[in-house]
Amino acid sequence: MVEIIETVREMQEKADALRKSGVSIGFVPTMGALHEGHLSLIRGARSECRSVVVSIFVNPAQFAPGEDYKQYPRDFEGDCSKAETAGADIIFHPSVEEMYPPEASTVVKVQELSEVMCGRSRTGHFCGVASVVAKLFNITKPHRAYFGEKDYQQLVIVRKMARDLDMDLTVVGMPTIREEDGLAMSSRNAYLNPEERRAAVVLFRSLKDAGERVARGEKDAEAVIQGAREMIESEPYTSIDYVVVVDPETLQGIKEIVCPARMALAVKVGKPRLIDNIALHPPS
């Protein structure tokens, strides 16, 4: 039976006891609404660690005003059973008050990386992410923490934070899990109506096309971006936030694709804003 822990104190004592007895802790932070993407993270942790902790916490600090904090899908019962089946030992499920007492005022900022890409349109988002992940790391004390590549900028930022603040753990990035037609799994896909859902396939299609062009020798990032933009714009309901080709670690834009790079995009499909990304490998 999966164990559910709701307080910081209890979770820390549990983690401390596990570490003391030499048990490795794998940690998967989630906002619930678990899909196959999350479950692959949990399975990854299961295969590498003796104890697997999954947090389920919809973090208000990472939603900008006007974003979907209130509507964000919540299904705690369903999530518990999915997480348990995938291999979770402990579910950490704190209340907002437990995580954010009214007087809390400390934030963690990963500068530069947080200001590009999604950071431009989602004010404060990555500061909210970095701060809550720092807290969750201090609470669950993992040896290894698992994040999906789907949220690529988040993965890079968390890895940078862990390194910069000397957090003694390994941040593990796991491949994006996709629907059969290629759409990256996301809790926000539930917002799509059937027509938008069909149109949303263009995100991955445009990325895959870009990846193939680069593999065949296209070096001009601007041309690759332009090709993807045209594919996306030819679909109904789409509105591009950004399409970029960046250095995989610094997230700075690059012009000539001569080393492995990352292409990332954010596109509104109807109301929901979806993101996706792909590795670009120039021919060697």
Next chain:
Amino acid sequence: MVEIIETVREMQEKADALRKSGVSIGFVPTMGALHEGHLSLIRGARSECRSVVVSIFVNPAQFAPGEDYKQYPRDFEGDCSKAETAGADIIFHPSVEEMYPPEASTVVKVQELSEVMCGRSRTGHFCGVASVVAKLFNITKPHRAYFGEKDYQQLVIVRKMARDLDMDLTVVGMPTIREEDGLAMSSRNAYLNPEERRAAVVLFRSLKDAGERVARGEKDAEAVIQGAREMIESEPYTSIDYVVVVDPETLQGIKEIVCPARMALAVKVGKPRLIDNIALHPPS
């Protein structure tokens, strides 16, 4: 013999091994130039913890441009022998490059508390303090960390950071250690020439006088502050940065002293900028 550790990795492995074997870790972060104030922190840690780690690191990130980072007194050999005599088991002594690789970009900010008092004149100081202390906590993994009340705002900020980020440790505040004439011990006292040194006594004298007035029933913070300012201004070489009466936790200014409060001041005596503070207890 005290053990000297210079790398993050080695210190973390050592701390991990200690924790695993059930040893409590007491941590005293310093910038070296150890005086009786630091030694009292080390003795405090010695009396409460099985293993005592002292860090010696002059943190460039907490000096504003134009401050005394380069001139800050350094005496590693002398510090080691003093720390060992006071009870240190391990001295963590990293290089600047070890602590701040060139690409480091993550900061910890304790908002509000960092903007008042010394935060007004020392831009970025408390962000530098909070960030390096967060790193040092992640590196030395203490159960208890010791800070002097002399740097009162720093103590409050570190305690708040630890609570807000769910760091699983106790921040211990220790009383200010003073010279015979009352001057608070500080590595920066070494900058004072003999005449400034004599004048510097007025800092504590003015605080003590304020404490006595409040103990006798004076409730008006402005009157208490004005009295201290006049005493300080009557001494040569002094130039007041601030004199405040604040809530001991929020550091917000208060007008009527009806609960325990903190009086704090920063005064330049010649070139050196000195700080001190005292608890104010109204009659019960």
